[in-house]
Amino acid sequence: MEQQRPLLYLTLIFLGFMIWTQWQQDHAPQPIIPATSESTNTAAQQNAPKADTTLRNASNVDIPQQASNAQQTSVNQDTTSQNTTQGAIISIKTDTLDIQINTYGGDIVHAALPAHPISLEEPDVATVILDSKKYYSAQSGLNHNKINGQDTSNLAPTHHATYSSSKGNYALKNGDDTLVVPLIWDNGKGITVTKRYTFKRGTYLIGVEHEVKNNSGQTWSGFEYRQLRHAPVVKKGSFLSGAQAYVGPAYYDFEDGTYHYEKLKFGDFNDPDEKLDKNIKGGWAAMLEHYFVSAWIPQQDQINTFYSTYIPSNVPSYIIGLKTPNIEIASGASHTFKDGFYVGPKDQASLEAIANGLDMTVDYGIFSIFSKPIFWLLKMYHNVFGNWGWAIIFVTLTIKLLFFWPSAISYKSMAKMKKLAPKMKEMQERHKNDPQAKQKAMMEFYRKEKINPFGGCLPMLIQIPVFMGLYWVLQESVELRQAPWILWYKDLSIMDPYLILPLLMGASMWLQQKLNPPQMDPMQQKIFQWLPVVFTVMFLFFPAGLVLYWVVNNILSMAQQWYINNKIIDNK
Incomplete structure (x- = not known):
């Protein structure tokens, strides 16, 4: 009719x-590294004592610099995919996380969630979020301001420095609610940095600190940076795949009296006009995955410079990060940089309690009004x-x-x-x-x-x-x-x-x-x-x-x- x-x-x-x-489900974006979740988990379990060096490079172009050097950082080419320096792996187990930290850089190179198996058929194989073997890692460090163009790399530990640790394995014991993992860097000239990870029972939020003790006889001047590094994500076959669950970087800021949640395109990272370079009070910077997210969360009353960087290489990398203003520490004094790092599921109630807008990483897109x-x-x-x-x-x-x-x-x-x-x-x-x-x-x-x-x-x-x-x-x-x-x-x-x-x-x-x-x-x-x-x-x-x-x-x-x-x- x-x-x-x-x-x-x-x-x-x-x-x-x-x-x-x-069609979206059949043509989901995938990292260009062909390893599967199952093989990644299995390999991680079999090779846990070995340190992974996939993300190391000799050129250090992935270290943020002062503003005058920022443009140079974005155009240098990362020609070395590995560094011969071998760190040691520290394993940490809590009720929510299985973590591996490499003493080279003192960074988390592997993060698995035992409460979230990859499938019901394999309940003992945890979902892996961070994995440097798949070119996805969380990096942080300190950088000293250059003095008259001199090399000051021995005055601050970047994520290419090597830390020491008194233990190779940590576990949150029954009855304990907190686990602290300290890493030590000492330049032998009066500068000591303790990089401290604090894990708490029942949460995926990790406390990260850099405590600087200056006994060098001179004023120390530098800043802290935190960043997430990810390989490119490619889409198969069709323009239709844009409707798939979003995978990529995002950040949150407060501007003109309004909070903004912004998703970034990997393709814009190499465009000088589109790169992120913005002073933000509070906020956070994140990498979103299907059902999961990792995010650096600074002190919410602190102003940081949020940035994005493209690292060309045989396997290119995309970095979203944030860095503090310059801090001066007088000789005989100390200062502690404090941050939060979340790596876990997009549980809306938990995310909302951690930071403003973090629950927006549960991205329903244009259907949010219904979802x-x-x-x-x-x-x-x-x-x-x-x-x-x-x-x-x-x-x-x-x-x-x-x-x-x-x-x-x-x-x-x-x-x-x-x-x-x-x-x-x-x-x-x-x-x-x-x-x-x-x-x-x-x-x-x-x-x-x-x-x-x-x-x-x-x-x-x-x-x-x-x-x-x-x-x-x-x-x-x-x-x-x-x-x-x-x-x-x-x-x-x-x-x-x-x-x-x-x-x-x-x-x-x-x-x-x-x-x-x-x-x-x-x-x-x-x-x-x-x-x-x-x-x-x-x-x-x-x-x-x-x-x-x-x-x-x-x-x-x-x-x-x-x-x-x-x-x-x-x-x-």
Whole structure:
């Protein structure tokens, strides 16, 4: 029927969206290093005593300089991928983190999350976030201001300096809430730096300090820097892959009375006009991954210069970081630089408590307006039932109740059209050779019978934003990663292993069509007959949680439509 054309077009647009989003999943951005998560974890476990030197280079172009040297930093080429200096690996285990620190640089070169396995099939293999073997590491250090152009590298430990440690293994013991790992650097001329990592039970936030003691007989002048270094991320095949969960650098700042969350493009790092070079009070700098994030968090009352740097090499690197203003330490005095470093899941409640805006790394993109209230509802019901599957069902029920009366108006209109279908068919036959007369007669018929020909679109219009919002909640919210429901549904964020829900979805869609007015146009009839099959095939590959929503929504819609048809309209 003519009045069903908008619904048909809307359905086709929705199909296009599903094809589009599924394409994203198949063409996700991947680091150019071909190592897999599984092999990375296995290699890390087998080779833990060995120090990795992948990110070392002799040219030191990845060390931030004073402002006068900043331009030089961005154009020098990193021609050496390894350095022959061999550090030692320090292993740290807490209840939340498995960390490896290399004494060369004193930096975290490996960070794994034992509470977040890479898959349910391999529960003992932790997800790895930082891994220098995959060109992803957190670096920090001190840099001394140059004196008349002289080399002052022995006055401050950059991330190319070598520290000493009294132990090679640390573990957070039962009954302890804090674990401190100190590293010592001494230039033998009165400058001693203690780089101190502080781990606390139940958190992924690490305290990082650089304590400078100056007994050199001269004033020490320098600054602290903290940065994240990442290999480039490439996209496979299509411009469509831009809708995949964002992977890359981001920062947060306060400017003109407003907080800003900014994502950076790797492609802009080599553009002098687009490079980050900005003084920011508080804020943070981060690298985002799917479900996980690492971020440097300075003292929030401190002003830092945020910067980005491109390091050309056989494997290029992109750096986002921040550095303090110059600090002068008189001889006989000391000073401690204090920071926070977060490496862990994008748990929204935890991130929000750590720093302003850090929860924005849970990036729902343009669908945030739908995803955020849906997640809030999901979390509320999860607190009641302790199960994300039941939470999805009750969110669906809540949305259905909220939109009951708007949907009821639509279903009434559709039911009335179904009753009047014979008259409309007769009218179409009478004017079948005159499209304009047919259209005019149909509009007059709608007016006389008080029918809204677009009423059938409303249930779909309501469903589409909820579908998109829930899709991105499942894509981005680590709380739903590997979340079980019942029976064989061990992970609602992946496809149904036995395809039961997609088949139920197709069957419910077919039954729902039987409650709608019959199609008069033969072409539309054929298209609508095939839609349940097409949707079923598409939904085979979607997260089980998303299909669960659709099945429950279809069942509730059929119940609502039956009630309206049999209890309201028939009683009039």
